[in-house]
Structure formats: structure tokens, C-alpha cells
Amino acid sequence: MSDKKERILQATEKLLAQYGFHGLSMQMVAKEAKVAAGTIYRYFEDKDDLLYQLHDHILGYVANKLTANVCDDMPLKQQFRTMWLNIWDMACHSDAPLINRGQFENLPRRNSPEQRQLEKRMFAKVDTMFDQGKADGQFKDLDNEILSVLGLEPSACLARKHVRGVVTVSDEALEATIDACWDAITKHK
Template identity: 35%
Template sequence: MEQLAGKKKAILDTTLELIREHGFHGTPMSLVAKKAGVAAGTIYHYFESKDALICNVFSYIMTNAIEAMQQNDSESLPYKYRFYNLWLNLYRFYSHNPNVLIFFEQFVNSPYQKLMHDTKQDKIRQHLNLFMAQGVRDGFLREANPEVLSVLVLGNIITTAKMMRLRHVSITEQELLQIREIIWDGMTKRS
């Protein structure tokens, strides 16, 4: 989660944390300013408005998520291995950054989302789409619309990551791997 420096980063990080805790509405700019250690007006040097700030937090997060997802991936690895790695990468990212997960969900279901014209918006799903399409083409996955598959996988990862956080269901490492297996098994052809 590192890449910007100084006040701008402080503002973004603070906003992310506060919004996770108090929601968009419950997070006044004055509070962001105070927690980030800057003056209220300073925020407006870096971001045009509260909306813009929130959208920037989204982009900032997205960049990190995409990076995390692709770690240790390589076209030369076996498909199933790649899938398992990708699944775990994303799961770990969301799981280790609960702020992101909750912010993300709040954002997607909010009117803010409409303000985003960023192509970054869904790089994750685009990447997944390609990966799924390849799996179908090469016979690793059952015949199905790759777009549908990638939404399912993404939903599955997020659901799993949220499980403990929101549903108070705690899972063991073993269960985690089982969940990954369930979605993989479901997507592969019946033997």
C-alpha cells in the first residue's frame, strides 16, 4: 500500500480508514484533516472535492489490488496452479486490508461509483475475464461464458474474505482451501 508520499498519501490513507469506520456520510472533511495532520484547506489542494477524494481513494486501492492479484503469476505455470495462486492472492489482499474490502463494497453500491470514469474501474475483472476465457478455450474449465465465471470467482473471493469480518464466521486455513476447491470443482467439467 505504499507509493505516494507526504500529505497526499496521508489524506488518502486517513480517508480510507475513516470511511470504513464511519461511512461516507459519517466522515467529515474536518475529521480527515485532523487525523491526517493537515489543515482542512490543504485537502482541497490535492482533491477538488469530497467526491473527488473518495474516487481517488478508490483508484488508489484498485492499483494496489491489481498488483497484489498478479503476484507470482506467469503464463508458463500450470493453469490450475495459476488459478489457485490468483485466488489466494486476492483473498489475502482483501483479508489483510479489511479497510479496502469494506470501502470497496460501500463504493460500488453508492452513487459515487457513477462519478468514476476511470478505466481502472474494473481492471481486476478484465484480467480475470481473459484468464477464464483461456481456461475455457484450453478445456480446463467447463463450457461457460468467461465473463460469468469471472464474476462468480470474484464474488466468491469477496464473500469469503467478508465472511469473518461481516458474518462473524471464522474459518480455518483448511476451510479456506476447501472453499477455493469448491469453486474450482464447480467450474471444472464433470468427470
């Protein structure tokens, strides 16, 4: 990807995290990216397009990070735990400042089927894990979207609160929370 385009996307992400959705001006982005205002329009249709593309850009990053160090042949619990912590780390360390969902979720997005399809493909490994767990009879027989809400979403939610200082989560509590999420998605006699 062009150097400039990359810089513009990163500037946008940073400023979005810092100043929120409104209060993001094209001039600010230009300045932060060390690019002239007009240059942005070589790479992006308009402000909306910039935000759309940022959404996709981040989604790619997230899909990548999310499934880092996860192999199909790891025990399910370990796969799950790894993903859970991947999410937690992303949202906490915020090397990519917007992943901090909540802001990301609210980026304007194309709601096209292609977009939906893309998201599916990106999170294929998550699906595989859930499917495997259900085939095993270890996981509850629920739609993967629901399992995701039960098992992984809390990681992002809690991380956001943790970062905002609403709760402080000790290492011990963190482990207990992961187990609780596991409890949510697994069957109990």
C-alpha cells in the same frame, strides 16, 4: 505522488473503513492526515472527487495484489489458487483496510467508459487466465465476468463474513472452498 496527497488518501481510507461512508468528515480526514482542512482542496476538487480518486487508488492496489506471484506459465489451477488466496489475504489482513469489499464496492464512482476501461486493463491477467482456461476446454464457456463471480467473488464474500465473525473458516475448509470454486468454473463430464 505528492506526500500530502498520499497521506490524505490513506487517511480517507482508514477513516472510511472505521466510520463508514457517512460519518466521514473532511475535518476528520484533515486531522488524521495531519494536514489543514483547506489543503485537501488543493488536491481534490471536493469530497466526491476525493472518494472517486480513492476508488481508483485502491483499484490500482487491488489489481496489483490480486495478481501477485501469478505467472502465465504456471499451471492454471495454481494461477487460480494464488489469486483466490491473494483476495482472501487482502480482505482478511486488511493491510489496506477498505479492500474489504462491500465497503469498497459502494464507494461512489465515476461510471465513465474510461473508468470501465481502466478496470479492464487492471484485471487483464485475470482475463488472460480465464481465456486460457476456456481455450483449453478446461473452463466452462461463460463470460469472464461470470467466471469471476463464480470463482473469485466467493473468496471476498467469505473473507468478509470471516472477518465479521459470521463464520470461522479453518485452513482445511478454506482449501475445500477453493476447490469448490474451481468446480464451479471447470467443466465436468
